[in-house]
Amino acid sequence: xxxxxxxxxxxxYLAEVGARLPAPARxxxxxxxxxxxxxxxxxxxxxDARLSGPDAADEAHAAAAAADDAAAADAAAAIEEFGDPGxxxxxxxxxxxxxxxxxxxxxxxxxxxxxxxxxxTAATASHMGSRQAPPWQxxxxxPGSLMVFPLAAAIAIAVWTALFTVAATGRATRWxxxxxxxxxxxxxxxxxxxxxxxxALFVLLASELAVAPGRLAAVPxxxxxxxxxxxxFLAGRAACRCLTTRAALAGH
Amino acid sequence: xxxxxxxxxxxxxxxxxxxxGPRHGYAIMEALRAGSSGQFDLPTGTIYPALRRLERAxxxxxxxxxxxxxxxxxxxxxxxxxxxxxxxxxxxxQFSAAVTAMLEPAPLPVTS
Numbered sequence: 001x002x003x004x005x006x007x008x009x010x011x012x013y014l015a016e017v018g019a020r021l022p023a024p025a026r027x028x029x030x031x032x033x034x035x036x037x038x039x040x041x042x043x044x045x046x047x048d049a050r051l052s053g054p055d056a057a058d059e060a061h062a063a064a065a066a067a068d069d070a071a072a073a074d075a076a077a078a079i080e081e082f083g084d085p086g087x088x089x090x091x092x093x094x095x096x097x098x099x100x101x102x103x104x105x106x107x108x109x110x111x112x113x114x115x116x117x118x119x120x121t122a123a124t125a126s127h128m129g130s131r132q133a134p135p136w137q138x139x140x141x142x143p144g145s146l147m148v149f150p151l152a153a154a155i156a157i158a159v160w161t162a163l164f165t166v167a168a169t170g171r172a173t174r175w176x177x178x179x180x181x182x183x184x185x186x187x188x189x190x191x192x193x194x195x196x197x198x199x200a201l202f203v204l205l206a207s208e209l210a211v212a213p214g215r216l217a218a219v220p221x222x223x224x225x226x227x228x229x230x231x232x233f234l235a236g237r238a239a240c241r242c243l244t245t246r247a248a249l250a251g252h
Numbered sequence: 253x254x255x256x257x258x259x260x261x262x263x264x265x266x267x268x269x270x271x272x273g274p275r276h277g278y279a280i281m282e283a284l285r286a287g288s289s290g291q292f293d294l295p296t297g298t299i300y301p302a303l304r305r306l307e308r309a310x311x312x313x314x315x316x317x318x319x320x321x322x323x324x325x326x327x328x329x330x331x332x333x334x335x336x337x338x339x340x341x342x343x344x345x346q347f348s349a350a351v352t353a354m355l356e357p358a359p360l361p362v363t364s
Contacts (some may be wrong), residue, residue: 083295
């Protein structure tokens with residue numbers, strides 16, 4: 001069954017489920033394709049049961065007279081069997097939350113070294129940090145050097161929570177207790193950690209600009225600052241979305 | 253039987269439904285119904301998220317294929333899934349034996 005009133009009922013039902021699925025378009029399409037396949041199997045099962053029942057001859061006669069009504073009735077029965085669209089969408093919620101947390105964590109782990117590389121290039125080109133002394137002894141580097149410690153802390157938090165999130169959203173879920181709110185929470189911490197690292201890097205850059213503006217290599221520093229600005233925005237937004245997802249799972 | 257009563261056991265039952273061989277979602281649901289003589293009558297749509305959870309955990313593997321002229325996602329047990337099913341069975345036997353021992357009326361003492 002692909003068309004007619006029955007098919008329209010199925011598509012309306014799937015549209016209602018899809019509208020409540022907080023998933024990327026590709027993942028949502030995959031879920032809906034699978035649900036559609038299952039729903040059409042259910043419709044077929046109701047049709048077969050109707051046509052092979054004790055009153056099949058009468059039913060077949062009636063169905064021939066009102067084929068659309070019969071198909072719609074089969075579709076309606078299958079939809080009722082599948083469950084309320086809100087219930088189905090909510091049942092996908094924990095799994096989608098794990099997927100979202102995993103994507104955020106993996107993105108941070110992949111982009112983090114790239115942003116770090118740009119800053120390292122900018123620092124090397126600007127001869128920043130090349131002196132053989134700890135940051136707090138760098139001449140003219142205060143107060144920016146004080147940000148080195150928050151920067152290291154933010155990077156450590158971001159990396160470890162992202163690694164934990166990736167580990168907790170993959171194969172390890174078979175051994176872990178069912179706590180769907182955990183991964184969005186740790187992914188949010190990783191996102192805020194990355195954003196915090198970017199803020200610390202901007203403070204370092206600003207202090208360097210204030211103390212010794214001529215020493216900065218303009219192009220590498222601008223590229224690093226641009227990369228950090230983009231990541232600051234995206235990581236902050238992703239972290240906020242993870243917190244929203246976590247809040248939506250309050251009943252789980 | 254109410255769906256809440258299955259909480260915590262659904263994963264094991266889905267794995268058991270896949271033990272005979274690969275099945276698509278609706279066939280798994282039918283196997284659950286048939287295997288329980290209609291006692292397990294969940295909303296069919298709720299088993300799809302559960303199957304995805306098992307897939308994420310590496311206990312089942314899902315692939316799209318054409319079955320009966322319709323594109324379906326077919327699931328099968330992985331070696332880890334078979335191992336988990338054995339573990340679940342063992343745990344359930346222990347648990348059900350203990351519950352049965354508690355709930356069944358004790359035999360009356362023999363008096364002479």
